[in-house]
Amino acid sequence: MASVFDPVCRHAAVTPDNIALRGATDQWTYLQLRDATMRYAGALAAAGLSPGDRVLLAAPSVPEFVVAYLGIQAAGCVVVPVNTMSTRAEAEYVLGDAGCSLAIAWHALGPAVAEAAAALSVPSWALSPGTPVTAAPADVVDRDRDETAAILYTSGTTGRPKGAQLTVGNLLSAGEIGAECSRASSADRTGTGLPLFHVFGQASVMMATLTVGGSMSLLARFDPASMLEMLRRDRLTIMAGVPTMWNAMLHAAGDANPADFAGLRVAVSGGASLPGEIARAFEARFGCTILEGYGLTETTAFGTFNDLDRGAKTGYTGRAVPRMQVRVCDDNGDECPPGSVGEVHIKGPTVMRGYWNRPADTAAAISSDGWFRTGDLGETDTDGDLRIVDRVKDLIIRGGYNVYPGEVEEVLYEHPDIVEAAVIGVPDDHYGEEVAALVAARPGADLGAAEVSNWARERLSAYKIPRIVRFVDALPKGPTGKILKRSIDRGALTRDTALGDVAARRL
Incomplete structure (x- = not known):
């Protein structure tokens, strides 16, 4: 039997005054983190939540996120963390798909989570600085190691997002x-x-x-x-x-x-x-x-x-x-x-238990x-x-040749005036797919599409060279800062191929 909360309890007993968390203006010792977490677990139990219940959590990277996350674990519930930028529709989908019994959102976020919860008649709480709760501390619920502790929804590059069950x-x-x-x-x-x-x-x-x-x-x-x-x-x-x-x-x-x-x-x-x-x-x-x-x-x-x-x-x-x-x-x-x-x-x-309520997808993946x-x-x-x-799915097949975008991006990043680059495939009547590059240049740089293409031509085989080059101020990114290629409008790139072999305009 075990709990995701166990490491904190262990260190709170041995080194209670060691610092566990530092935020922008505060810090928490291991003893403070343990006590706050157990009070939060007590509040969940007092609200009627039972082990195995799913709890949606939307909060930025602040110490209170850790308290709520671990409180959910200590109560034996399942945490369902979501992006703080989730829209009402996105939050409503996760609440419904995971069958959540409670939604918790950082106090400074917009109303999306609360509105989504209200639409599904799910109670919602605001997570505030210091996580003030009046409930008595709860006993930590021990669980089997193969029980689901968290459900993390994948980015959903194809179809609706799937919930990965982490034990x-x-x-x-x-x-x-x-x-x-x-x-x-x-x-x-x-x-x-x-x-x-x-x-x-x-x-x-x-x-x-x-x-x-x-x-x-x-x-x-x-x-x-x-x-x-x-x-x-x-x-x-x-x-x-x-x-x-x-x-x-x-x-x-x-x-x-x-x-x-x-x-x-x-x-x-x-x-x-x-x-x-x-x-x-x-x-x-x-x-x-x-x-x-x-x-x-x-x-x-x-x-x-x-x-x-x-x-x-x-x-x-x-x-x-x-x-x-x-x-x-x-x-x-x-x-x-x-x-x-x-x-x-x-x-x-560390391989997940499977996708939540998706046995066919689980069987195909594991x-x-x-x-x-x-x-x-x-x-x-x-x-x-x-x-x-x-x-x-990012592989580009140009005229029967495999082009790996990461290899082309590596070459583009070597250019001193290129700050960010993303290489994608766009439909092409002749080759099936054409290689396109979106580039964010260093401020003040005098960089043109022809120079970008020539830079690649000197370092890559002919079929790997971006024939379409676009300049952008910045590339679309997800919450971790990872470049989101799926957010790039491939249709706009395709329509402009009539401008020539290497076209450029600021999007």
């Missing part, structure tokens, strides 16, 4: 694996601007930090200047983020040098492929090791990770993390030899012997390191 064992294992990968200890000060409602912040950062008894500094909303301030103020030793965050911090760092961040030893990167140019520049500027990992919501954020001793291998996400197995398979399910591209499969204690099919294309090298080539 008590999934989350506890993720915390243990994450701590082992970064060699974290109670002396570490971890900081992030990632949203905790996303699996990266929730499992790889929050659970890993609480597992070892370290402190976690939180930004309610990522901003490069604020992240740099937090890095200095809290003397962070570990940071976690996505490539767009590292890129933004590089541009905001000014004339800073490694001496300004002497305590920082490792930056954990995930969520999207990390361009080598950004990694090298970040390590030089911040004087730390930046290590890329790979995982999914359905694997509780873990799959592979680069090793601290070996250091990062540019373009690769490392080997399987401890306790996990990773392989690359062909269409027949046979393991591919090194250097051959196939679908990445993952097996181990084999009878426990291997999860990721839908990602990858290849291993002779050392066993994994390189993610692209999503299966």
Whole structure:
């Protein structure tokens, strides 16, 4: 029997005065976090919630999110975290699909969650600073490790979003694996601007930090200047983020040098492929090791990770993390030899229980012997390191040739005037698909479409060169900062191909 809340109870008993959480203006010790969490669990029990009931939670990365999240766990309920930017329709869908008995939303958010809850006759609470509740502390509900502890809805690139059921064992294992990968200890000060409602912040950062008894500094909303301030103020030793965050911090760092961040030893990167140019520049500027990992919501954020001793291998996400197995398979399910591209499969204690109320989707994604099919294309090298080539659905097939957008983006990021880049396929009558690139240039740069295409032509095979180039002020991003290719209007790109082989206009 176990609870996701166990690590906090353990450290509150042994090191009660150690700092667990740091927000913008406050900090919480492990004892304060434990007591606040148990009172919150008591409030849930007093409201009539029972173990197994689902509770929607919408809040930014503030200490109160952690209290509510763990309070739901301590009460034996199932937390259903959602994006703070969810519309009423989106919140209503999740509330209905998960069958939630309660909705909790941060007090400063708009009315979307409360309105969605009212439409479904579901009670709603406001989550306020300090999480003031008057209920008596509740006893922690022990659960089996294979019971569902959280339901995280996937991004829904096809069809309606599906709820990935993460178990008590999934989350506890993720915390243990994450701590082992970064060699974290109670002396570490971890900081992030990632949203905790996303699996990266929730499992790889929050659970890993609480597992070892370290402190976690939180930004309610990522901003490069604020992240740099937090890095200095809290003397962070570990940071976690996505490539767009590292890129933004590089541009905001000014004339800073490694001496300004002497305590920082490792930056954990995930969520999207990390361009080598950004990694090298970040390590030089911040004087730390930046290590890329790979995982999914359905694997509780873990799959592979680069090793601290070996250091990062540019373009690769490392080997399987401890306790996990990773392989690359062909269409027949046979393991591919090194250097051959196939679908990445993952097996181990962080693989989800399945999709909520979707047995057919679960059966299609998880084999009878426990291997999860990721839908990602990858290849291993002779050392066993994994390189993610692209999503299966992002693959561009131009005139019968496979074009992996990540490879083209890596080349574009090497250009000194390109800040962001996204490569996608658009329909083409002749080739089936054409390669298109959306580019955000450095402010003040005199960069044209022809120069972008020529830059790629000097470094890539002819069929991989973007024939369509568009300039944008910024690319669309999700809550973690990950570039959202599905939000790009491919129709607009296709319509403009009549302008010539390489067309450019600001969208």
